[in-house]
Structure formats: structure tokens, C-alpha cells
Amino acid sequence: MAKLDSKVPAGPVAEKWSKHKSEIKVVSPANKRKLDVIIIGTGLGGASAAASLGELGYNVKVFCISDSPRRAHSIAAQGGINAAKNYQNDNDSVYRLFYDTIKGGDYRAREANVYRLAEVSNLIIDQCVAQGVPFAREYGGLLDNRSFGGAQVSRTFYARGQTGQQLLLGAYAALNRQIAKGSVKSFPRHEILDIVIVDGKARGVIARNLVTGEIERHGAHAVVMATGGYGNVFFLSTNAMNSNGSVAWQAYKKGAFFANPCFTQIHPTCIPVHGTQQSKLTLMSESLRNDGRIWVPKKKEDVEALRAHTKKPSQIAEEDRDYYLERRYPAFGNLVPRDVASRAAKERCDAGFGVNETGLAVFLDFKTAIERLGKDVIKARYGNLFQMYEKITDTDPYKEPMMIYPAVHYTMGGIWVDYNLMTTIPGLYAIGEANFSDHGANRLGASALMQGLADGYFVLPYTIGDYLSHEIQSPKVDTNTPEFEAAEKAVKERIEKLFSIKGNQSVDDIHKKLGHVMWDMVGMARTKESLEKAIVEIQKIRKEFWADVRVPGKNDEFNQEIEKALRLADFLELGELMARDALGRNESCGGHFREEYQTPEGEAQRDDENYAYVAVWEYNGADAEPTLHKEELKFEAIKVAQRNYKD
Amino acid sequence: MNLTLKIWRQKDAKSQGKFEEYKVQNISPDSSFLEMLDILNNDLIMSGKEPIAFDHDCREGICGMCSLHINGHAHGPDSEITTCQLHMRKFKDGDTITIEPWRSAAFPVIKDLVVDRSAYDKILQAGGFISVNTGGVPDANAIPIPKADADESMDAAACIGCGACAATCKNGSAMLFVAARVSSLAKLPQGKVEGARRAKAMVAKMDELGFGNCTNTGACEAECPKAIPSRTSPASTASSSTLSSRTKSRTLTQTTEPRFLGSVVYIDN
Ligand SMILES: Cc1cc2nc3c(=O)[nH]c(=O)nc-3n(C[C@H](O)[C@H](O)[C@H](O)COP(=O)(O)OP(=O)(O)OC[C@H]3O[C@@H](n4cnc5c(N)ncnc54)[C@H](O)[C@@H]3O)c2cc1C
Ligand code: SF4
Ligand code: FES
Numbered sequence: 042m043a044k045l046d047s048k049v050p051a052g053p054v055a056e057k058w059s060k061h062k063s064e065i066k067v068v069s070p071a072n073k074r075k076l077d078v079i080i081i082g083t084g085l086g087g088a089s090a091a092a093s094l095g096e097l098g099y100n101v102k103v104f105c106i107s108d109s110p111r112r113a114h115s116i117a118a119q120g121g122i123n124a125a126k127n128y129q130n131d132n133d134s135v136y137r138l139f140y141d142t143i144k145g146g147d148y149r150a151r152e153a154n155v156y157r158l159a160e161v162s163n164l165i166i167d168q169c170v171a172q173g174v175p176f177a178r179e180y181g182g183l184l185d186n187r188s189f190g191g192a193q194v195s196r197t198f199y200a201r202g203q204t205g206q207q208l209l210l211g212a213y214a215a216l217n218r219q220i221a222k223g224s225v226k227s228f229p230r231h232e233i234l235d236i237v238i239v240d241g242k243a244r245g246v247i248a249r250n251l252v253t254g255e256i257e258r259h260g261a262h263a264v265v266m267a268t269g270g271y272g273n274v275f276f277l278s279t280n281a282m283n284s285n286g287s288v289a290w291q292a293y294k295k296g297a298f299f300a301n302p303c304f305t306q307i308h309p310t311c312i313p314v315h316g317t318q319q320s321k322l323t324l325m326s327e328s329l330r331n332d333g334r335i336w337v338p339k340k341k342e343d344v345e346a347l348r349a350h351t352k353k354p355s356q357i358a359e360e361d362r363d364y365y366l367e368r369r370y371p372a373f374g375n376l377v378p379r380d381v382a383s384r385a386a387k388e389r390c391d392a393g394f395g396v397n398e399t400g401l402a403v404f405l406d407f408k409t410a411i412e413r414l415g416k417d418v419i420k421a422r423y424g425n426l427f428q429m430y431e432k433i434t435d436t437d438p439y440k441e442p443m444m445i446y447p448a449v450h451y452t453m454g455g456i457w458v459d460y461n462l463m464t465t466i467p468g469l470y471a472i473g474e475a476n477f478s479d480h481g482a483n484r485l486g487a488s489a490l491m492q493g494l495a496d497g498y499f500v501l502p503y504t505i506g507d508y509l510s511h512e513i514q515s516p517k518v519d520t521n522t523p524e525f526e527a528a529e530k531a532v533k534e535r536i537e538k539l540f541s542i543k544g545n546q547s548v549d550d551i552h553k554k555l556g557h558v559m560w561d562m563v564g565m566a567r568t569k570e571s572l573e574k575a576i577v578e579i580q581k582i583r584k585e586f587w588a589d590v591r592v593p594g595k596n597d598e599f600n601q602e603i604e605k606a607l608r609l610a611d612f613l614e615l616g617e618l619m620a621r622d623a624l625g626r627n628e629s630c631g632g633h634f635r636e637e638y639q640t641p642e643g644e645a646q647r648d649d650e651n652y653a654y655v656a657v658w659e660y661n662g663a664d665a666e667p668t669l670h671k672e673e674l675k676f677e678a679i680k681v682a683q684r685n686y687k688d
Numbered sequence: 689m690n691l692t693l694k695i696w697r698q699k700d701a702k703s704q705g706k707f708e709e710y711k712v713q714n715i716s717p718d719s720s721f722l723e724m725l726d727i728l729n730n731d732l733i734m735s736g737k738e739p740i741a742f743d744h745d746c747r748e749g750i751c752g753m754c755s756l757h758i759n760g761h762a763h764g765p766d767s768e769i770t771t772c773q774l775h776m777r778k779f780k781d782g783d784t785i786t787i788e789p790w791r792s793a794a795f796p797v798i799k800d801l802v803v804d805r806s807a808y809d810k811i812l813q814a815g816g817f818i819s820v821n822t823g824g825v826p827d828a829n830a831i832p833i834p835k836a837d838a839d840e841s842m843d844a845a846a847c848i849g850c851g852a853c854a855a856t857c858k859n860g861s862a863m864l865f866v867a868a869r870v871s872s873l874a875k876l877p878q879g880k881v882e883g884a885r886r887a888k889a890m891v892a893k894m895d896e897l898g899f900g901n902c903t904n905t906g907a908c909e910a911e912c913p914k915a916i917p918s919r920t921s922p923a924s925t926a927s928s929s930t931l932s933s934r935t936k937s938r939t940l941t942q943t944t945e946p947r948f949l950g951s952v953v954y955i956d957n
Contacts, residue, residue, distance in 0.1 A: 092822065093821075093822040096822060107745055107751070107753055108743065108753065108804070108805055108806065109805065109806070109808065109849065111752070111809075111849055112745055112746075112752055112753050112849075113751075114745070114746070114751075116746065116750050116751045116752075117748060117750050117751065126828070126829075128829060164823070166828040167825050167826065167827055167828045168820075168822060168823070168825055169828075170825075170828040170878070171818065171820045171826070171878055172818055172820060172878075173818045173872070173876050173878050173879045175838050175839075175841040175842040175845050175872065175875075175876065176828075176838070178833055178835045178838040178839075179835065180835050181832060182832025182833050182834055182835065183832055200842055201842060203750065203842075206750055206845075206846075207842075207845060210845065213812075214812070214816060214817035214818070215817060215820075215822070217809070217812050217813040217816060217817055218813075218819060220813050221813040221814065227809075229806065229809075252798055281745040281746045282744060282745050282746075282747060283745050315716070315718045315719075316716050316718060316719070318715070318716055318723050318724075318726075318727060319719075319723065320720070320722065320726055320747065323747075323748050324748075429748065429749065429773070432749075432766070432769055432773045432775065433720075433773070433775065435775075435777060498822045499822070499823075545734075547730050547733045549726070549730060550730070591734075593732075593733050593737070593739060594738055598699075598700065598799070599700070599741055599798055599799040599802065601739070601741060602733065602739060
């Protein structure tokens with residue numbers, strides 16, 4: 042236990058952050074110039090942190106996989122960003138946002154971090170508006186809001202269906218300004234393959250230049266990982282193709298602890314899988330649930346007719362439709378949290394009411410909304426999403442309902458961090474989706490963007506100063522040391538090994554196998570048996586990978602197959618830890634649903650007495666079992682209760 | 689579906705490239721264009737050949753990472769979408785499809801279909817931002833902004849920086865991309881403050897990086913996956929000449945219809 046010190050400040054939850062800020066150290070401008078910081082990732086977390094640290098005067102190096110920082114996965118976020126502004130006068134407050142987030146996370150998040158998140162949320166909106174983010178506005182010229190799942194107030198700010206894009210362009214613009222000033226140096230098309238530890242502290246990284254294949258060393262006084270989530274372990278997910286868990290995994294192997302790896306979010310509204318040639322899944326934003334109603338037919342004969350294409354959904358009478366979310370959860374209706382909506386869809390499809398040929402789809406219908414508001418209003422709200430849907434499926438959602446099904450979307454689990462967002466490796470920080478801290482077992486919609494920007498603009502720039510204030514005497518990090526040499530050598534050997542296998546399966550072939558195991562056995566519904574089996578299966582696939590993968594070409598060139606192979610090698614280990622973590626948690630909470638633990642109505646059954654903790658894993662070497670540490674969760678400002686979205 | 693593909697292969701920036709022909713079979717019409725290339729690549733890998741390098745990431749039309757000239761069109765034959773959103777049902781069984789990288793002096797080829805678009809980052813670094821630091825800004829509702837202005841700003845802000853505009857332009861001009869950013873910020877009170885300086889700096893950088901001059905062919909607008917309009921309504925000839933002298937784009941002064949200028953120049957109001 043001694044190893045896990047969350048460093049949560051004492052005092053009432055509402056005062057912790059201001060008190061902490063006034064107590065931690067700062068670095069003088071003259072000293073900041075002498076300190077180097079590496080930031081891995083340019084999503085909302087990384088871009089906002091890099092820009093802010095550059096403004097403060099640190100020397101920043103920022104890395105990303107894509108050809109421009111602007112293309113980070115955050116760009117794809119559609120629906121919106123939460124803040125406790127209470128602009129709608131619907132009695133929202135910092136406390137209510139905090140409460141909704143803790144409850145939505147099924148009481149598995151750290152209270153102090155979540156409160157701080159809610160507290161700084163308002164600053165984010167101010168900041169983005171000042172940067173020129175064109176949020177949606179009312180006719181009076183003030184900002185507009187919409188509602189998201191798990192909330193009864195309207196606190197979500199949005200820019201059409203492109204909120205992530207606009208927020209990221211804001212952060213990227215701030216970053217560009219620093220790049221032009223010379224305080225930040227950008228390294229696009231670079232992939233970090235290892236973290237270098239010197240005397241117990243994070244002191245740099247090993248990077249692969251993706252254009253030339255060159256392996257590079259970069260040193261710094263602190264390293265920040267803002268590398269996003271690891272949902273692609275499932276092969277099919279809504280994540281961008283290059284999203285990966287590799288930096289998190291390499292950090293774990295170097296001593297950073299991994300928290301709640303099994304907490305995965307399955308998003309209820311994605312376009313269903315079309316076939317085996319599919320490469321990724323497309324999200325239809327949760328904001329659609331503001332106006333869309335989810336249903337399946339009540340009668341099996343209608344289901345048959347739909348599957349045989351002898352009936353169109355619009356031909357099914359109102360009284361023959363089962364709006365099952367409105368039926369089961371009258372108080373929240375279509376706006377229940379994601380985990381609840383996903384399981385309810387699975388329940389109907391498992392019962393034989395799935396509406397397409399595969400039986401794995403339900404309807405999201407805008408008929409009522411179009412009748413009530415008119416097509417133009419719906420178009421103004423969701424135009425680009427409707428267009429996206431039509432391009433992919435060839436169906437016009439203004440005329441027939443959308444078909445949707447749950448898909449892997451977000452990982453609440455991640456690298457364990459303390460209140461300062463530092464990992465268990467001194468000098469290594471994790472921000473954004475890459476860390477575990479704020480969303481417990483289920484993230485509410487529009488809260489990931491909030492967290493990424495909160496961490497990068499308003500938390501890390503303060504807390505990292507406290508650490509760096511002790512580093513002002515440290516000289517520039519020398520990369521010609523045995524530690525850097527050893528790390529570089531290990532990376533090169535890993536790469537050479539992969540090329541040398543020359544097997545008979547492509548990286549994608551093996552990734553698909555892993556994906557199937559993860560989805561079937563570590564997915565939406567898990568059991569002791571399925572998880573035990575998954576562990577064995579994943580080990581088998583891992584062996585297969587190292588014996589039979591084929592990576593064409595060579596290292597010193599632009600080579601996308603070696604990039605994918607390195608990422609898959611890490612997923613093949615991470616997947617096993619996810620299964621292990623899920624197996625150890627004998628309860629259901631949020632996105633983690635163990636079939637053995639449910640209420641008679643089929644709701645998740647938490648076990649607060651035994652599992653009100655963060656499961657924190659420590660690596661013990663390739664052949665040893667990891668050690669489980671527990672961070673007990675204490676709730677002081679909130680009364681823990683069974684989640685109830687019925688009344 | 690069975691298809692013949694003519695694909696540009698080029699080892700690296702220094703090598704000469706050439707077209708090579710490939711066949712793909714049993715492609716589902718519901719597959720995306722990039723999924724079709726995935727299948728080809730898997731076949732190539734299995735038969736001991738080098739897969740085709742192409743850029744992609746989000747595969748839903750928002751990151752701007754994918755590119756490709758398909759049968760002579762940037763982002764393929766369908767309108768208002770990116771290559772990653774193109775689906776095979778837009779083609780016919782038996783078709784021959786030609787696939788090339790962006791062709792533009794400012795976007796050198798890295799390998800096969802992958803090009804270097806860092807010039808676009810550099811243009812934005814020259815001034816595509818509002819100079820505010822983190823913290824210490826006014827309340828988000830302190831300055832009301834007419835809905836119409838916010839909407840127009842958003843229209844322009846939808847640009848994904850894909851490079852199709854410069855790649856399509858016979859002059860290799862990046863004007864649509866520049867105008868999108870400039871006018872998006874200029875529509876907002878926050879952005880007006882530095883408007884003139886921003887436009888000047890970005891246009892100067894564009895010239896410096898070797899992008900050509902805009903002669904209003906409108907080709908970029910036709911191929912832009914986000915339908916970024918090349919003109920916005922209120923523009924004056926007076927101000928267009930101001931800008932054109934900055935861009936050294938003489939032809940622009942003559943046009944009575946100030947296309948890109950319309951949007952770029954708006955900041956002078
Ligand atoms: C389709 C979709 C829609 C969403 N919509 C919403 C929404 O409406 N509201 C909301 O709040 N949340 C939404 N989310 C979730 C949210 O977008 C993400 O959780 C969030 O953007 C993550 O931001 P990040 O900065 O942590 O990481 P990311 O944006 O994932 O960025 C990761 C960065 O790390 C870099 N990187 C990764 N590995 C390496 C490496 N090895 N070396 C170098 N660089 C590396 C990447 O290149 C990238 O720059 C959505 C997610 C998806 C998939
Ligand atoms: S203006 Fe259009 S074509 Fe040009 S970069 Fe932007 S989105 Fe692409
Ligand atoms: S891959 Fe992102 S826009 Fe095409």
C-alpha cells in the first residue's frame with residue numbers, strides 16, 4: 042500500500058484544489074527556460090498542455106504519430122463538452138456536475154479529482170471562446186447548450202457535430218503560436234516506443250521517426266504522456282486507426298502502475314458492423330439521443346419482415362414499437378448513461394428483436410422530432426451526422442430510422458496517477474484518456490473533452506511546476522548514457538525480432554483474432570468462465586504472433602506494417618491484463634458487467650463492501666503475475682447509492 | 689465486386705515513381721474505399737510483396753489524414769466527402785480505378801500515396817491563431833456574437849486541412865485553406881483584433897512556401913470535402929485589391945467577383 046500515495050490534499054472537497062494550488066511550489070521565469078518537458082500526444086490533453094507550458098516559458102518538445110498535431114484522435118469527438126456554467130438557469134452547479142460524474146461512473150472514481158474537474162470546467166469554455174472556437178449560439182448571441190446522457194440539466198456546449206474538431210483546432214492554434222515563438226518544438230510522424238528512466242526518474246523517450254525509421258533519443262526533465270485510450274485492443278472500435286496503448290504499456294513495464302484496465306466503455310449508438318471486411322466502427326453521437334427515440338418492434342413477425350426487407354421500419358405502427366428505454370427508465374428515457382443504454386440494446390437483440398440481417402441492430406428514430414420541430418431544425422442540429430450516416434449506409438435517416446448497435450468507444454482505465462497527475466514513476470505524468478482518474482467505471486458523454494482540456498490547460502501546468510521546482514539544479518539531460526543506450530538497444534531488438542519472424546499471418550489477421558476474443562469474452566457481458574478462457578486464448582494468440590507474424594519491408598523506411606506490429610505486440614499483453622482485472626472484480630459496475638452479478642431487473646449489481654477500490658496493477662516481469670494494489674475509494678462529499686435512472 | 693487498380697508506387701521522395709496494376713476480387717459494395725485498399729494490402733503482404741503506403745486515421749472524414757486522387761478527383765468521384773468516407777457502391781463491378789497521391793510542388797511524396805503536408809502547418813504557425821494565453825480571459829458569455837456570424841465562422845472552421853484544395857489547383861494555390869482559417873476567425877469579435885496582421889502573415893508564408901497564386905478557377909471549391917465556400921457575401925473590390933497587392937496575385941485585382949478574397953478580406957471591415 043505504501044507505494045500508492047494519492048496525495049489528495051486534506052480539507053473539504055470544495056477547498057482542496059485552491060488550497061493545494063496555494064501550497065505547491067512555482068518555478069521562476071528564469072529557471073523555466075532551463076527546464077525541458079516532453080509531451081507525447083497532441084490530442085486535447087497534449088496540445089493544451091504543450092501550448093500552456095510553452096506559454097509559461099518551459100522548453101517543450103511535442104510528439105505525435107500523425108503528419109500534423111491537428112489530426113489527433115480528439116478531432117473526431119462529435120457531441121460536445123460539459124461545463125457547470127448554469128447558463129440555462131436549470132439549477133446546474135459545480136456540485137451537480139461533480140455529483141453526476143461520480144454517479145455516472147458508478148462510484149468508482151476518485152472524489153477529489155472529479156470535484157476539481159467540475160471546478161475548472163467553466164474556465165475551459167471561457168478559454169475556448171477566447172481562442173475563437175465557434176460554439177453554437179442562440180439568436181441573442183449567447184452560447185447554446187444541449188443535454189447528454191446521465192444528466193437532467195443542459196450543460197453541454199457544442200459546435201455542430203464537430204465539437205472535438207473545434208476544440209482541438211483551438212488548442213492546436215495555441216500550440217502553433219508557441220511553435221512559431223520557438224518555445225515548443227513539434228515532432229509529427231514520430232512514435233514513442235519507450236520511456237527512459239534514469240535514477241528512478243523519467244528522463245526521456247526513445248522515438249521512431251516514421252518517415253525514415255530512424256531511432257532517436259530525446260531527454261527532458263519531465264515526460265507527459267497524453268497518448269489517449271487503448272480501445273483498439275478490440276480491433277473494431279470507434280477509435281482512430283492509429284490510436285494505441287503502447288506508451289501506457291511500455292510505461293507500465295517500466296514501473297508505472299496500470300489502474301482499472303478492464304473499465305471499457307461500450308457506446309450504444311454506433312453504426313452496426315457490415316461484414317468481415319470492416320476496419321473500424323463509426324460513432325453516431327450521443328447528442329442524437331436528445332431528439333432520437335430508440336426502439337425495436339414488439340412483434341417477432343415485424344422483426345422477420347424487417348430482416349427480409351418486406352417491410353420498412355416506417356411502416357410499423359406506433360403501437361407495435363417497443364421504446365424500451367422509455368419503458369424501462371421513465372425518468373431519463375433515451376438519455377440514460379451509455380452503459381445502461383448499451384446493455385438494454387444487447388438485451389433486446391439477445392431476445393431476438395435485432396432489426397437487421399445479423400440481428401445486431403436497433404432503431405434510432407427521428408420521426409417524432411421531425412414532426413415536432415421540422416426537418417430544418419433537425420438538419421441544423423445534426424446535419425453532418427445525418428450526412429455521414431447516409432454516406433456509410435446508403436439510407437436516408439430523414440426518411441427511415443438509423444440502425445445502431447453498441448461498440449467499443451473509450452477506456453476509463455489507464456495509467457494510475459496521483460492528485461498531481463503524476464504516475465508512480467517520478468517525473469512521468471499521464472493526462473487525458475491515458476490516465477484513469479476521473480470517470481470511474483463509466484464516463485458520461487461530453488466529459489472526456491472536458492477532462493483532456495482541464496488536465497492540459499488548468500491542472501498539469503500548476504502541478505508539474507511543483508515537481509520541476511526541485512529540478513532547477515539538474516543540468517540538461519544527457520542522452521549519451523547507459524540508460525538511454527539500453528533503452529534504444531531494446532527497442533531496436535524488438536523491431537529486428539519482428540522483421541525476422543517472416544511468418545504466414547499479417548498483423549491485421551492476428552489483430553482480428555485478438556479482437557474477437559476481447560469482444561466475445563471481455564466485452565459487454567463478462568463471466569468468470571469467459572474471462573478465464575480469454576486469458577488462455579490471448580496467451581495463445583500472443584505465441585502465434587511471435588511465431589507467425591509477417592512484417593514486410595525493413596525498418597529504415599516509411600513502413601506502416603512495423604508500426605502496427607509494434608502496437609499489436611503491446612495490445613496482446615494489455616488484453617490479458619484487462620481480462621485478469623475483470624476476473625478479479627466480482628461485481629458489476631458501470632461498463633464492467635459481470636453476468637453473475639446483476640439485480641433481478643438485470644441492472645448492474647455493485648458490491649461496495651468489497652470492491653470500492655481502484656484496482657492498480659504493478660508489473661513484475663514477463664513471466665510473473667502482476668501484483669494488485671488497491672486504492673480505497675472514500676466518499677466524503679457524496680452519499681453512495683445504487684444508481685437509479687428510473688425515477 | 690472485381691476491380692482493376694492502377695496505383696502510383698514510389699519508393700521514397702528521391703526515387704522515380706510509376707503506376708502499377710493490381711486486381712482485387714470479392715469486394716463488398718458496402719466496404720469503404722480504404723477497406724478495399726486494406727484487402728489489397730493484405731493480399732500483397734501474403735504474396736510476399738510490399739503493401740501500398742497511404743495515410744489515414746479517423747476513417748470518418750474529420751481528421752484530414754487521408755488523401756488520394758481517385759480517377760482524377762481529389763477524394764474520389766463522390767462530392768462533399770473524404771476518401772475514407774467513399775464506399776465501393778459508387779463504383780461498378782469490373783471498373784478500372786486510378787489512384788495517385790496529391791500532386792503539388794508544396795506536398796512532396798514521402799512514399800507511394802503518402803505526401804508531406806507540413807507546409808499547411810507552417811502557414812497556420814505564421815498567424816492562424818488568436819494571441820491569448822491560457823487563463824485570464826473574460827467569461828464566455830461576456831461578448832454576445834450574432835448567431836449568423838457564429839454559424840458562418842463555423843462553416844469556414846469545418847476545414848480539415850486535407851490539402852485537396854492545393855492539390856487540385858492548377859496553380860497549386862492554398863488560398864481556400866488560408867481563406868477558411870482567416871475568415872473563420874475574422875467573423876468573431878475575438879478574431880477581428882489581429883485580423884489584418886493575420887491575413888498578411890499567412891498569405892506571405894503561403895507565397896514563401898512555394899504555393900501558387902489564385903486565379904479563381906474554383907476547382908478547389910468543387911473538390912473540397914467540406915464544401916468550404918470560396919466566396920463569402922460582403923466583399924468589396926477596394927479591399928480585394930488591398931489583399932491582392934499583398935499576395936502579388938495580379939489577376940485578382942481584375943476580378944469583379946472577389947472569390948477567396950471575399951472571405952480573406954472580411955477582416956478589414
Ligand atoms: C468518435 C468519437 C467521438 C467522441 N465524442 C466525444 C464527445 O462528444 N465528447 C467527449 O467529451 N468525448 C468524446 N469522445 C472521447 C474523446 O474524444 C477522447 O477521449 C479524447 O479526445 C481523448 O483525448 P486525448 O488528448 O487524451 O487523446 P487523443 O486525442 O487520443 O490523442 C492521443 C495523441 O497521442 C499520440 N500518440 C499516441 N501514441 C503515441 C506514441 N506512441 N508516440 C507518439 N504519439 C502518440 C497520438 O498521435 C495523438 O496525438 C469521443 C471519442 C470518439 C472515438
Ligand atoms: S479548404 Fe477544403 S480542400 Fe482545402 S484543406 Fe480545407 S477541407 Fe481540405
Ligand atoms: S481518415 Fe480521417 S478524414 Fe479520412
